[in-house]
Amino acid sequence: MEIEQELERIDELGFEVSITWNAFIHFSKKEDDEDKFVLMYTYYNNELFSFAEAVIETINIFYSWYYNYQKTNKFVALGNIDNMIDRHFKIERVLA
Secondary structure, X not given: OOHHHHHHHHHHOOEEEEEEOOOXXXXXXXXXXXXXXXXXXXXXXXXXXXXXXHHHHHHHHHHHHHXXXXXXXXXXXXXXXXXXXXXXXXXXXXXX
């Protein structure tokens, strides 16, 4: 997955992604001069995965959310997905 291309695609869908590298990811929807919060992830340096891997997994979670949003047309924010991301990489490590 090419991160930059995916971020551009997400922007074209009407969402904004703010990234502070090695620290924080925030997704919101641009709507009527207002940002609607979608999800956020805070990265804590660890040995399980890199920040780039966390960005990719966050994008995957966003697309899952977006698919459901398109299907139901109900905007429900995911909120903080720290545990979801961390759990994903812990499971991946155990299965490796």
